[in-house]
Amino acid sequence: MSTIAAFYGGKSILITGATGFMGKVLMEKLFRTSPNLKVIYILVRPKADQTPQQRVFQILNSKLFEKVKEVCPDVHEKIRAISADLNQSDFAISKEDTQELLSCTNIVFHCAATVRFDDHLRHAVQLNVAATQQLLLMASQMPKLEAFIHISTAYSNCNLKHIDEVIYPCPVEPKKIIDSMEWLDDAVIDEIAPKLIGDWPNAYTFTKALGEMVVQQESRNLNIAIIRPSIVGATWQEPFPGWVDNLNGPNGIIIATGKGLLRALRATPKDVLDVVPVDIVVNLTLAVGWYMAVRRPTSMLIYHCTSGNLNPCNWGKMGPQVLATVKKFPFEKAFRRPNADFTTNTITTLYWNTVSHRAPAIIYDFCLWLTGRKPRMTKLMNRLIRSLSLVEYFIKQTWEWSTYNTEMLMSELSPEDRRVRTALT
Numbered sequence: 001m002s003t004i005a006a007f008y009g010g011k012s013i014l015i016t017g018a019t020g021f022m023g024k025v026l027m028e029k030l031f032r033t034s035p036n037l038k039v040i041y042i043l044v045r046p047k048a049d050q051t052p053q054q055r056v057f058q059i060l061n062s063k064l065f066e067k068v069k070e071v072c073p074d075v076h077e078k079i080r081a082i083s084a085d086l087n088q089s090d091f092a093i094s095k096e097d098t099q100e101l102l103s104c105t106n107i108v109f110h111c112a113a114t115v116r117f118d119d120h121l122r123h124a125v126q127l128n129v130a131a132t133q134q135l136l137l138m139a140s141q142m143p144k145l146e147a148f149i150h151i152s153t154a155y156s157n158c159n160l161k162h163i164d165e166v167i168y169p170c171p172v173e174p175k176k177i178i179d180s181m182e183w184l185d186d187a188v189i190d191e192i193a194p195k196l197i198g199d200w201p202n203a204y205t206f207t208k209a210l211g212e213m214v215v216q217q218e219s220r221n222l223n224i225a226i227i228r229p230s231i232v233g234a235t236w237q238e239p240f241p242g243w244v245d246n247l248n249g250p251n252g253i254i255i256a257t258g259k260g261l262l263r264a265l266r267a268t269p270k271d272v273l274d275v276v277p278v279d280i281v282v283n284l285t286l287a288v289g290w291y292m293a294v295r296r297p298t299s300m301l302i303y304h305c306t307s308g309n310l311n312p313c314n315w316g317k318m319g320p321q322v323l324a325t326v327k328k329f330p331f332e333k334a335f336r337r338p339n340a341d342f343t344t345n346t347i348t349t350l351y352w353n354t355v356s357h358r359a360p361a362i363i364y365d366f367c368l369w370l371t372g373r374k375p376r377m378t379k380l381m382n383r384l385i386r387s388l389s390l391v392e393y394f395i396k397q398t399w400e401w402s403t404y405n406t407e408m409l410m411s412e413l414s415p416e417d418r419r420v421r422t423a424l425t
């Protein structure tokens, strides 16, 4: 049996963001490979008129958890959905639940965040900075806590070209940002946000950087590690290939290509695209939790979960591969036959956006209107073009991330664990 899987046996684990893309895969891997774990606490907010329990029931009955049911039949008893809202200063957790979390938790995996690039700065600060601060305060009151693992992003310092596994200071003190969000109104925040964000591309990456500073400043005597994944895509192997449940990162672009919506993408074929499968990120996350709890490094460690310097993939390889795949496995109800190409400058991008994106959508909507149906394609195409403009920053340039700590950790693994977890190389 894997040393890492055995470590999580009997443990009480707290996962924030467990209902999200990464959180679900993390929870699934834990239940499938360490079915004798004691309990997984998950902070869940009510959403879309579903109670936290209903949301958990839906997740446990999804395709992702099919294998879990075989190896961990009592999974329903081992998961504890705790109603919480990280937008509230005290997370709106009941006193009893708080008491249980504080007295029982052995490992914390903090995945929750707002990952939208167009989020209001106030909301991004609340979730990615203030909630992290609050969780660290809770963690400092957990007598049985063995490790606290914070999930950040490899793009938290995307204003730099070469990024090491260290915390870089932000030009703004996180506590001052948190305090100012409490009394500034939205109009003033909108006014000063560009100046606060500075040379970060959006509130998401800026607040993830601030979150890392908070982790460093509020680490107290906690045993903490930070993991920085790059662009996280669908599962590579576990629990089965190709699982994804959102349009974030590469997923939306691949789906848009498959549906024949996207016909032109501004990218340079030789440029490296740093993508990692979500199951690889989860494998590293569990390995880090084990390493931090068992080996107790003397200082906080940062782990880059990136592929660029280990197994680089460039646009010239990824693009044709995606195109060939969506042609071989066509999407249902596609708008057009998938066919796309790269553009490499503003003029051609503008031209193809007009000719291949906007004009066909307008013609299609005109036909819908003529036949008495509600036009919808122009709105969708405009959203897609806007999405592309918001991710363009991450597509048109490349970064270098050092992976010393991650490679050091891989060398510490048993042969069995290394076989399972080192697919990046």
Ligand SMILES: CCCCCCCCCCCCCCCCCCCCCCCCCC(=O)SCCNC(=O)CCNC(=O)[C@H](O)C(C)(C)COP(=O)(O)OP(=O)(O)OC[C@H]1O[C@@H](n2cnc3c(N)ncnc32)[C@H](O)[C@@H]1OP(=O)(O)O
Pocket (backbone or CB within 6 Å): 115, 116, 117, 118, 152, 153, 154, 155, 230, 231, 232, 247, 248, 249, 250, 251, 252, 253, 254, 255, 256, 257, 261, 265, 273, 318, 319, 320, 322, 323, 340, 341, 342, 380, 383, 384, 386, 387, 388, 390, 391, 394, 395
């Ligand atoms: C031979 C050559 C071949 C060439 C081939 C060439 C082509 C081949 C392609 C090759 C591809 C290869 C891989 C590509 C890698 C790309 C990497 C991208 C970089 C990612 C950087 C990540 C770096 C940091 C990573 C991190 O650290 S965190 C990353 C996680 N964070 C994000 O990635 C947030 C991004 N997104 C947002 O921030 C929000 O999406 C926002 C953008 C604000 C919009 O927001 P909004 O306009 O509101 O749109 P949505 O809310 O998304 O959707 C609203 C409504 O439109 C619908 N819809 C949205 N899209 C789509 C869609 N596609 N298709 C259909 N429907 C869609 C949706 O169903 C909803 O419908 P409804 O529900 O309303 O009915």
Ligand SMILES: NC(=O)C1=CN([C@@H]2O[C@H](COP(=O)(O)OP(=O)(O)OC[C@H]3O[C@@H](n4cnc5c(N)ncnc54)[C@H](OP(=O)(O)O)[C@@H]3O)[C@@H](O)[C@H]2O)C=CC1
Pocket (backbone or CB within 6 Å): 016, 017, 018, 019, 020, 021, 022, 023, 043, 044, 045, 047, 084, 085, 086, 087, 110, 111, 112, 113, 114, 115, 127, 151, 152, 153, 154, 208, 228, 229, 230, 231, 232, 233, 246, 248, 249
């Ligand atoms: N996806 C990617 O490409 C990458 C992601 N990351 C990081 O990984 C982590 C997880 O990302 P990912 O899984 O993609 O994100 P998702 O958006 O899929 O999940 C976000 C999670 O946070 C929870 N959450 C958001 N707001 C609240 C709130 N107010 N109260 C309680 N819970 C809340 C969500 O709950 P709910 O279901 O209720 O909305 C959800 O469980 C994030 O920290 C992100 O920065 C890093 C690099 C790349």
